[in-house]
Every structure is written in structure tokens, then in C-alpha cells.
Amino acid sequence: MSEIWKTRISLLLTAIFILNAVPYGFVPHxxxxxxxxxxxxxxxxxxxxxxxxxxxxxxxxxxxxxxxxxxxxxxxxxxxxxxxxxxxxxxxxxxxxxxxxxxxxxxxxxxxxxxxRTAAVPNDPYRSEQRYLDLIGAYTAWDHVNSNTSITIAVVDTGVDLNHPDLKGNLTEGYNLLNKNKPPQDDNGHGTNVAGIIAAVGNNRIGTTGILWNAKIMPLKALDRHGTGNEDHLGEAIRYAVDNGAKIVVMSLGLHRYSPYMQDIVNYAEENGVLLVAAAGNEGSDVKYPAAYPTVLAVGGIGSNRSLINESNYGPEIDLVAPWEVYTTALGGGYEVNYGTSMAAPQVAAVAAMVWSRHPNWTPAEVRNMLRQTAEDVHMRGWDERTGYGLVRADRALTAVYKRDMFEPNNTRNTAAHLPIDHSIIAELAGGKDMDWFYIQAPYRGSVTITLSPLQSTNAQITVDHLDVNGRVQNTYPNMLGKSMTIPVTTSRSYIRVRAASESSNMAIGYELTTKFLIYSDDYEDNDRQYKAYRLQPRSQVLKGTFHQENDYDWFQIPISQDGTLRVKVSVDTSRIDPAIVIQRQGGSAREIDAGEEGKTEYSDPIDVTPGTYYILIKNVISNRTYPVTGEYTMTIEYMPKYIDPNEPNDKPYQAVMMAVGTQYNGVISSAADQDWFTFVMEDKGVVDLDIQRIPKNRTMSLTIYDSAQKMLAVYTSKLGAEKLHVRTELNQGIYYVRLTANAPFQDQMYGFTLRIHELVAGFIDIKHNWAKDTIVNLVEQNIVQGYGDYTFRPNAPLMRSEAVAMIVRAFKPQQRAAASYPDVPIRHWAYQDIARASSAGIVRGYPDGTFRPNDHVTRVEMAQMLGNALQLEELSANPGFSDIPEDYWAAGMLAALKQHGTLTGYPDGTFRPNATASRAEFANLLYKALTK
Incomplete structure (x- = not known):
């Protein structure tokens, strides 16, 4: 959420210093x-x-x-x-x-x-060993350099314990920006931690040793005892350090917002040959500023076993990592363990001072380059967004041969080096034939501005080619040294080829290349003013947007034509956005939602809306003046219209709606007291289907049936989560009422209610128009065939073996001579007795594996064989006369006997189709014929 205008930068003592949100309203024009x-x-x-x-x-x-x-x-x-x-x-x-x-x-x-604010995480268990010195190769480095008193290292922090016995020998005159009449004495402890990492006096037989045994530390107190301070004090501290001879400035602090003022300060330091080193931050999110500025060495943290630290900030700006955990000097003359990227940054600053002791004439860019090219890969080969160029290594930085172009060999597209966005590197063209290939892979669509600056005075020029992912040239930019170019980029690779303007030149050209990414303009621009608001459809939807320009405000409008509720949620994928939502009905007051902090999701409560135009503003309130942000927001709009029940008033039986068969009646339960009454007439005894559809998943609905005297007959209730309720029941002739209720009201969707009435034929609702109706009715009257519990016979359903056996046993009543012994027909099976009787009578048999398979479907030939066995017919040697039954077919004799008996007929085309599945109607018809011959 937006903070008080003195925006607090969390100095990465993150568990301690958290800003309170300040709620505020919105006053419309x-x-x-x-x-x-x-x-x-x-x-x-x-x-x-x-x-x-x-x-x-x-x-x-x-x-x-x-x-x-x-x-x-x-x-x-x-x-x-x-x-x-x-x-x-x-x-x-x-x-x-x-x-x-x-x-x-x-x-x-x-x-x-x-x-x-300061940037360290709360202390974990105490540790007394400086293991981080081993990780960065300090012991080997000390064989070459262990001190540097020729340059001054400024520590911009909470001050330093000026009387600490392990520090005061390495302190030079500092400055207190909070109170110019007082010395820069630490009253927090953070600055003392940082100073001890760099330069606790070494080889003095007390306490710890700094990476530099002897050094000149300039304590600059820009933060108070709580670890907070104004941005102008930070800027003034850097300026003071630059103007008073510091060569390195280390800052263990940061904020998630870009500031042109701090950019000016950073540029001032670089132009005056001063190296800035800053902690990346400890939130596991984006690199904080000032570490995120291209010329500032951004330092993340790494575990004691070279493992990634989830809390260490990361991104395209990260340069190096150093150990996260240290044992260092503490306020009051003691020592303590501390953690965080603010403990990693001073390690890099100290190693930079070591490098400068060997190469006093180097520029900050060359020192950065040396630290980068000698870093140890600990995550991925080369640069990556979690660890940058790797773990800082003091030993390598002091012993390795400096490469003027650390990215070589990168003379082809296949060997192109990774060029991060918002980054600054230096490289060199060794001559006219040399080419430097880089690839850019942006996290979003957008553009990258590339600036090339010469490292030395030269008359030579550079040409830059922009190529797509397939290596096709998109544009060529001649004479780019000292200039900038802007190219479109996507999340796929784009290539940059840097080459000398003259291939015949033998002159080496050193250059600095700086990238600046600008995210794409979202699909809803230009919508920075309310009168330009992008028109959305009145429905629930999800959309993505960006803040691609300075003071970008995104307005949307939704034309509401029906009462309902509106809810808006905005989430972001970067801590550099502090989202806020404004919702306003045209001509009405507005409400602002800004309860969360940087990088957090904002939710509005459900808002009752009426017909009219509603405006939604999405903005970044991370600061009064905002700048383009590399990141996206996602806006989720939930619009739930409140439907009007067209059947109202029908809350009483005498208001009941007369239902027509097959018509769907739509309605809502608008209140806890709402109940919807319907009525219908049964001209004859029959079966009714009452169906409720589109029940909200978080509701249950009840259907109560009453007779003409309004006596309750039955109540049916849907299950929670079920979207349908189906009721089928038998009713006599008469007038009936139905009452619909819900466990809670709803108006954001309409239920559908339908009535269907079925005539009963022999107790079934589905045989009236079936070709075998008369046969089925006859067999029902003889109690030979039965239906299902839902008043259906299902004449066209495939016949199961257990059903066929049950019908045959009821028809022929064979005697049981032995118990059934099929493993898949237990005694509790509904057809156990029928299968036992039919099996012992030789009407049916099981399969070779000993099973009966009662649920398998019966084929037409199996149906015929069962009936022939039940009739005790003798198989004939004659051909049954079906075109698809050969003489040697296994059931040909029984088919011939059934045909002669007059029970069996085939299809009009002369076929029998023995392997077709028999339906329940077909079997009933064949059984009827067998019984009446």
C-alpha cells in the first residue's frame, strides 16, 4: 500500500522494520x-x-x-x-x-x-567461526594482499562503533548526516557489523579479522537507531564520500522504487571514479534500489554450502553473491552472528579494495569486470538471475589474468553471451574481424535501449546488428559508439552483434554496453484518464496490464445493466508494484482499496451495483511519482448479476404458478423467506418427473410435494455441490402443489424447474410405443419379466446373462438339482437361485475358467441356445437357412430346431446376426413365442 510520503526503504533488517499501512480515502472530482x-x-x-x-x-x-x-x-x-x-x-x-x-x-x-532502512535478517543460532572467509578464498588472497590503506571505503549505514577495539584502528574521519554536530557513532549495530566484515583489524590477537587487516573505513551515519533515514541523507552521504576521497561506497540498504534523484547520485559517483556496492535485499523478490542501478554492484547471498538462499533477492540486475552468514563485530565492543545480503555486500566491497590495491589506476567498470570474470559458478554456468556471475572469489580476483573481454569466445550466434536487461558490462573488439555476439531474453515483451560508450578516446566506430531468434537481421545501426538504440524484444531470444565499422582496422575498441528495459504497453492503452477508460463487457473476466510509462494510471469502465455484485482483485508479480484499486459509479463517490504492501494482492469487498457505468482505476502507489516497472498486474473482475424472478409473486399456495408439461420455469430464491410455489394436474394415474437444474454449487434446494388439500406427501433435498435434483414418483389423478426452497438465498444465477408426466403401461413409462409392447405386457402379467425401480423396462437396453436366466426360470420353472458353484455368483447375488436352477437343468453353462459372468451381455445366438435348452429341443442336422450361419457353425443345429419349432425368425435380409447383442425386448418376444407354441 502507499506509505507516508517519506517512503520507507526496508534496509533489509526485514524481520524488525515493517511499515504500517496507512488507509486513506478517495475524493473524486x-x-x-x-x-x-x-x-x-x-x-x-x-x-x-x-x-x-x-x-x-x-x-x-x-x-x-x-x-x-x-x-x-x-x-x-x-x-x-x-x-x-x-x-x-x-x-x-x-x-x-x-x-x-x-x-x-x-x-x-x-x-x-x-x-x-538497514538490510539484515534477524539472528539465528550463534556461530563463532568466520567460515565465509574460506568460501571467498580470503586465506589464499592474503598471501597476495591483506590490506589497502591507500583508498577509503565509505560505509553508509547506522554509523560505526567508534570505540570498538577491533575497529578503531581502521577508522578514518566520518560524518553524521543526521546531526552534523555529533560523530557518526552507531546506535543500532548494523553499521558496526558491516565495518567489521570489511576491516576488523587483523593480526592483532583480539576478536575477528576483516577481509582487509588494515584499511581506511569512513563511517557515514545516514540512518537512525531504528535503521531508517531519508533518501536525501543517503544521497548526501554518497556525495560526501565521493567529494571526500572515498573510492568505494558500500550500502546495505534498499527500496523497491526507482528514483531519478538516486540515479543522478549513482551517475555522479561513477563519473568521479567511485565504485558503489549495494545489498540486493532479503525478501526473495526483485533486486532493490540502489543495487538495481546498472553501475552499482548488486550483491545477493548464498549459503555456507554454496546453496541458494530463497530469501535473497534476485533478477537481471544481480552481479555477484557472497556468504549470507557472517561472524563480525558488534555494537559495544563484542561480536555476533548476523545474516543477510547486507552482510554479503561488504565482502564484495572488501575484495574490490583488494583488487584496487593491485590495480590503482583501474576504473570502477574494470574493477566490476574483474570481480565478475573471476567469480565462481555456483548455480548455472555463466550469468544467471539467482547468483549473477557467481560467488565472489578474492583469491581469483588477485591472481587471475585480467580479460579485457570476459565474454570471449562469442564470435558467433552459437557462442553468444547472455546480456541481462538493466545491466552494464564492458567488452572489447580486438580488431576489424572480431565480432561480439550477445543474446537478450526479456521476461516480458517490450523494448531494450542499448547504449554503447567508448572506454577510451578513439576515432573508430562500431556497428550493431539486431537479429531475431533465428539469426535474421532485423535492423542495422551504424556508428553507435557514444549513442543509444532501442530494439523490440520478446521472451524469446534476440541477438545483438557488435562489430567494428571497418573490417580492415587493427585497432582494439573497448566499449561499455548498458541495457535499459521498458515493458510493453498493455492492450488497454491509452486509458490514463477517466474519460479514456477502456470499456469492458459486463461479465466476470481476467486481464493483465502493465505500468509502462511515468505516472501510468489504468482506467476501465463497465456498463452495468442489471443489479448485482462487483468484486475486483489485483495481484502483481513484482515487489516494485504496490497496487491500489479505485471503484466509482459515474456521478457517485469512489472507494479506494489499498490494504496491502508492495508486491501484495488487493481485494475489494463485494459491492452492490445498480444499472449505470462503473469506473475501475488500477494504479501503482509505491510512490507519489511512479516510473515504468518491469512486471505485470492481473486484474480479476467478478460480476454477479442479481436476477429477477419472473414468476413472482408465488410465495403462497394460492399464488402457485400453473405448470405446463415440458416448459422450463426459471427463478431465484431472493431471500431467506422466499419460497416458490407451483401446481400441476394429473388427468390420470401416472409418473411425474420433477427436475431442478442450475442449483448453485454452494447451495442446496428442497422440493416438497403436496396434494390438493395441501397435505405434504414427500420432501426431496439436493446434496451440497450437486447442481441438479431429479425426482420421479407415481401419483394418482388429481391436483398437486410443489414448493421450492433453498438453504440460503441466491440471485446471481437462476434455477430451472421442469415437469414431465408419463403414462404407465403395465407399470412402465417406456414401452407404450415399443414394437414389443403387447408381448412385454403379457409377460408382466405372468410375472415372467420385471422392470427397474424407476418405472422403466428399458426394452432397447442390452440383456445381461443374469437377466436372461431369471426370465427363463420364471417361465419354465426348472427344478434345482445342485447348487451353483461360480466364483463370481456369490450366494448373496440377486440371481443366485435362478442361475443355480438353470445351470443344474442344463439350460446354461459357465465359461472354461469356471466363471459365469452374470453381467455380460447376451448375444442373439446365446439367447437362442438358452431357449432351445429350456424347451429341451433336439439339435437338427439341417441348415437353419440363415445366410450368415454356415452348416458347421457351432449352434447351427439348435438354430435349425428353433426355426422348425416356429420360435425363431431372422431379419428381412435373410441374416440372423448371431453375434449381435440381444435387447430385452427381443428376448421377451422370443420367450413369448417359445411359451405360446
């Missing part, structure tokens, strides 16, 4: 539309104004106007950037002050003065 000038309060959210209760950073393109000085309280000035830190004088209106000066021509940008 009159008339239901947000005017452009009302965007500070309305479109950005009043939580932004709460944050703005602090101070603001303003960078000027010209002199500070007198009017600004008159109406503002200036609390700080940074002349080197023409930056003023200020806030409106009391009782000036903050919104008006922001609106005026954010539009002033002299202002390059105005942004909230964010808070920053």
Missing part, C-alpha cells in the same frame, strides 16, 4: 470524472499526501525562484546537483504546493524524500 488537475488527491490517492507530510526532493534546471523560497521551508541544499530539500510552509496546502511546483518549468523533477 465533482461530476464523477477526475480532472487532470485533481490527480494528486484523486488519481494518486490521499495516502500519497500522508507521505508528503515529510520533505520533498526538488531538482532545478535553473535558479530557485524567489516565490518558491517564500512559500517553502528549505531544510537542505545539494548544490552539486542543484537539489533542494523542502516542504511547504505552514499552513500552506500541500496538494496545491505540489501541483504548482511539479508543473513549474524550472523543475526537472520533484519526488518524496523517501526513508531508507
Amino acid at each position: 465533482s461530476g464523477g470524472e477526475l480532472a487532470a488537475g485533481a490527480s494528486f488527491e484523486a488519481a494518486r490517492g490521499s495516502g500519497a499526501l500522508d507521505e508528503a507530510a515529510g520533505t520533498w526532493i526538488i531538482r532545478w534546471d535553473d535558479e530557485v525562484p524567489a516565490e518558491f523560497a517564500a512559500e517553502s521551508e528549505i531544510v537542505g541544499v545539494q548544490d552539486f546537483l542543484q537539489v533542494t530539500i523542502a516542504k511547504p510552509r505552514e499552513p500552506a496546502d500541500l496538494e496545491a504546493w505540489l501541483a504548482r511546483w511539479s508543473k513549474a518549468e524550472e523543475v526537472r523533477y520533484i519526488q518524496p524524500n523517501h526513508l531508507v
Whole structure:
């Protein structure tokens, strides 16, 4: 959620310092539309104004106007950037002050003065060994370098314990940005942890040793005892370090938002030859700023066994990893175990100082390059987003031969090196014939701006080719040294081929290549204003969007034509988005949903909606002024219309709706007291089917039947989760009533209710129009054939062996001479007695494997054989006269006997089709013939 305008950066002591959410409302512009000038309060959210209760950073393109000085309280000035830190004088209106000066021509940008925090996780069990020194190769490195007092390393943090016996020998004069009249004494402990990792005095027979035994540590206190501080203090601390001779600045802090002010500060350090090193963060999400700026060495954490740490932040900006767990100096003169990427970053800073002791004339880019090319692969070969270029190795960094182009060999598409987005590298073309291939694989569709800068003064030029995933040239950019180009990219590979403009040149060209990714514009743009809102259909739906530009606001509208409920959910895939939702009916008040934090999902409660146009605004409230974010949000809209029951009023028996057979009646249960009554007439005795369909899955419905005197006859209730209820029952002639109720009301969908009436013939509803009706009726009257419990005979259903045997036994009444002995016909089987009698009488037999298979279907020839056996017919040697029965067919003799008996006939085409499955009607017909001959 949006925080107070002094936005707090979690300094990665994450378990301790968590910002409280500040709920705030949304005040729309009159008339239901947000005017452009009302965007500070309305479109950005009043939580932004709460944050703005602090101070603001303003960078000027010209002199500070007198009017600004008159109406503002200036609390700080940074002349080197023409930056003023200020806030409106009391009782000036903050919104008006922001609106005026954010539009002033002299202002390059105005942004909230964010808070920053320390970056360590809470302590786990105490450990006394500095095992991380082994992992990074410090012991071997000390054979070459163990100190560097020729450069200064600035620690921007909570200060340092100035009297710690294992530190004070390596401390130089620092600065307290919170109180310039006091020394930079640590009152939190985090800065003391960091300083001890870099340079606890070594070889002094007390405590621990730093990676550097002797060094010059400049303590800069920019954070208070809680580990928080303003962004301008962080920027001023970096500037102070640069201006006062520091060569390395280490920062174990961060925030999830881009800041042009911090980008300016980072650029200032790089331009002045100062290396910045920062912790990536401990949330298991995106790399935090300032580590995410391309020229800052972003450091993640790794386990003591070189395993990945899930909490260590990762992404395209990550450069290196170092051990997550350390044993280091503590506030008060002691020692302690600590964890986090804020403990990893100072290890990299110390190794960078070692490298600079061997190569004092190197640039920050060359130091970064050396650390990258000598890192140890611990996850994947080469660069990967979890560990960057790998585990920092002090021993390798001091002994390896420096490669001016660490990506070689990459002269072909097949050997192309991975070029991360939002990254900066240096490489070299060795001559006119050399080519450097890189591939970019972006996490989303979008574009990448590539900037090439020369590492030394040169008249040579570089040509860059952009190629697709198949190696086809998409565009060629000549004379790119000192320039930028922008290319479209997808989640598939894109290739960049860097080559000398002249193939005949023998001159080596060193270059720095920086990438900047911009995510795609979503399908709903341009919808940054309410009057440009993208029109959605009034239904439930899911869509994805992006924040691809500065101050991107995404408006949508839904035309509602029917009462219902509306619910909106927004989830994000990056911690760089703090989503908020605004829902407003045209002409009405708006409500804002912003309960979560950065990277968290926002939900609205179900909102009752009526016909009209509803607006939905999705915005990123991570800061007052937002910038493009590499990430997507997913908006889920649930719209549940409330249906009107067309049969109302029918809450009483005398209001019952007269039902027509076969017509579906749609309705809803609109309240707990709602009950829907229906009535129908039975002209004769028969069977009724009452069907309820489309029952909500989270509801049950009950159907109660009453007679004409409104005496209850039966109640039927659906099961929870069942979407249908089917009732079949026999009723006499008369008038009947049906009452429908539910266990809870629903109006977001309509049930369907249908009546069907069936005439009974011999107790069955499905033989009236069957060709064997008379035969079936006759056999029913003789109790030879039976139906099923649902009033059906199912004449066309295939006949099972157990059913055929039961009919034969009822018809011929054979005597049982032996018990059945089939393993698949237990004594509890419904047809056990019939199968036993038929088997002992020789009417049926089992299979060679000893089974009877009572549920198998009977073929026509098996049906004939059973009946012939029941009739005790002698098989004839004559041909039965069917075209598909040869003389040597195994049942030819019995078929001939049945045909002679007058029981058996074939099909009109002269066939018998012996292997066709016999139906229940066919068997009943054949049985009837056998009994009447």
C-alpha cells in the first residue's frame, strides 16, 4: 500500500522494520470524472499526501525562484546537483504546493524524500567461526594482499562503533548526516557489523579479522537507531564520500522504487571514479534500489554450502553473491552472528579494495569486470538471475589474468553471451574481424535501449546488428559508439552483434554496453484518464496490464445493466508494484482499496451495483511519482448479476404458478423467506418427473410435494455441490402443489424447474410405443419379466446373462438339482437361485475358467441356445437357412430346431446376426413365442 510520503526503504533488517499501512480515502472530482488537475488527491490517492507530510526532493534546471523560497521551508541544499530539500510552509496546502511546483518549468523533477532502512535478517543460532572467509578464498588472497590503506571505503549505514577495539584502528574521519554536530557513532549495530566484515583489524590477537587487516573505513551515519533515514541523507552521504576521497561506497540498504534523484547520485559517483556496492535485499523478490542501478554492484547471498538462499533477492540486475552468514563485530565492543545480503555486500566491497590495491589506476567498470570474470559458478554456468556471475572469489580476483573481454569466445550466434536487461558490462573488439555476439531474453515483451560508450578516446566506430531468434537481421545501426538504440524484444531470444565499422582496422575498441528495459504497453492503452477508460463487457473476466510509462494510471469502465455484485482483485508479480484499486459509479463517490504492501494482492469487498457505468482505476502507489516497472498486474473482475424472478409473486399456495408439461420455469430464491410455489394436474394415474437444474454449487434446494388439500406427501433435498435434483414418483389423478426452497438465498444465477408426466403401461413409462409392447405386457402379467425401480423396462437396453436366466426360470420353472458353484455368483447375488436352477437343468453353462459372468451381455445366438435348452429341443442336422450361419457353425443345429419349432425368425435380409447383442425386448418376444407354441 502507499506509505507516508517519506517512503520507507526496508534496509533489509526485514524481520524488525515493517511499515504500517496507512488507509486513506478517495475524493473524486465533482461530476464523477477526475480532472487532470485533481490527480494528486484523486488519481494518486490521499495516502500519497500522508507521505508528503515529510520533505520533498526538488531538482532545478535553473535558479530557485524567489516565490518558491517564500512559500517553502528549505531544510537542505545539494548544490552539486542543484537539489533542494523542502516542504511547504505552514499552513500552506500541500496538494496545491505540489501541483504548482511539479508543473513549474524550472523543475526537472520533484519526488518524496523517501526513508531508507538497514538490510539484515534477524539472528539465528550463534556461530563463532568466520567460515565465509574460506568460501571467498580470503586465506589464499592474503598471501597476495591483506590490506589497502591507500583508498577509503565509505560505509553508509547506522554509523560505526567508534570505540570498538577491533575497529578503531581502521577508522578514518566520518560524518553524521543526521546531526552534523555529533560523530557518526552507531546506535543500532548494523553499521558496526558491516565495518567489521570489511576491516576488523587483523593480526592483532583480539576478536575477528576483516577481509582487509588494515584499511581506511569512513563511517557515514545516514540512518537512525531504528535503521531508517531519508533518501536525501543517503544521497548526501554518497556525495560526501565521493567529494571526500572515498573510492568505494558500500550500502546495505534498499527500496523497491526507482528514483531519478538516486540515479543522478549513482551517475555522479561513477563519473568521479567511485565504485558503489549495494545489498540486493532479503525478501526473495526483485533486486532493490540502489543495487538495481546498472553501475552499482548488486550483491545477493548464498549459503555456507554454496546453496541458494530463497530469501535473497534476485533478477537481471544481480552481479555477484557472497556468504549470507557472517561472524563480525558488534555494537559495544563484542561480536555476533548476523545474516543477510547486507552482510554479503561488504565482502564484495572488501575484495574490490583488494583488487584496487593491485590495480590503482583501474576504473570502477574494470574493477566490476574483474570481480565478475573471476567469480565462481555456483548455480548455472555463466550469468544467471539467482547468483549473477557467481560467488565472489578474492583469491581469483588477485591472481587471475585480467580479460579485457570476459565474454570471449562469442564470435558467433552459437557462442553468444547472455546480456541481462538493466545491466552494464564492458567488452572489447580486438580488431576489424572480431565480432561480439550477445543474446537478450526479456521476461516480458517490450523494448531494450542499448547504449554503447567508448572506454577510451578513439576515432573508430562500431556497428550493431539486431537479429531475431533465428539469426535474421532485423535492423542495422551504424556508428553507435557514444549513442543509444532501442530494439523490440520478446521472451524469446534476440541477438545483438557488435562489430567494428571497418573490417580492415587493427585497432582494439573497448566499449561499455548498458541495457535499459521498458515493458510493453498493455492492450488497454491509452486509458490514463477517466474519460479514456477502456470499456469492458459486463461479465466476470481476467486481464493483465502493465505500468509502462511515468505516472501510468489504468482506467476501465463497465456498463452495468442489471443489479448485482462487483468484486475486483489485483495481484502483481513484482515487489516494485504496490497496487491500489479505485471503484466509482459515474456521478457517485469512489472507494479506494489499498490494504496491502508492495508486491501484495488487493481485494475489494463485494459491492452492490445498480444499472449505470462503473469506473475501475488500477494504479501503482509505491510512490507519489511512479516510473515504468518491469512486471505485470492481473486484474480479476467478478460480476454477479442479481436476477429477477419472473414468476413472482408465488410465495403462497394460492399464488402457485400453473405448470405446463415440458416448459422450463426459471427463478431465484431472493431471500431467506422466499419460497416458490407451483401446481400441476394429473388427468390420470401416472409418473411425474420433477427436475431442478442450475442449483448453485454452494447451495442446496428442497422440493416438497403436496396434494390438493395441501397435505405434504414427500420432501426431496439436493446434496451440497450437486447442481441438479431429479425426482420421479407415481401419483394418482388429481391436483398437486410443489414448493421450492433453498438453504440460503441466491440471485446471481437462476434455477430451472421442469415437469414431465408419463403414462404407465403395465407399470412402465417406456414401452407404450415399443414394437414389443403387447408381448412385454403379457409377460408382466405372468410375472415372467420385471422392470427397474424407476418405472422403466428399458426394452432397447442390452440383456445381461443374469437377466436372461431369471426370465427363463420364471417361465419354465426348472427344478434345482445342485447348487451353483461360480466364483463370481456369490450366494448373496440377486440371481443366485435362478442361475443355480438353470445351470443344474442344463439350460446354461459357465465359461472354461469356471466363471459365469452374470453381467455380460447376451448375444442373439446365446439367447437362442438358452431357449432351445429350456424347451429341451433336439439339435437338427439341417441348415437353419440363415445366410450368415454356415452348416458347421457351432449352434447351427439348435438354430435349425428353433426355426422348425416356429420360435425363431431372422431379419428381412435373410441374416440372423448371431453375434449381435440381444435387447430385452427381443428376448421377451422370443420367450413369448417359445411359451405360446
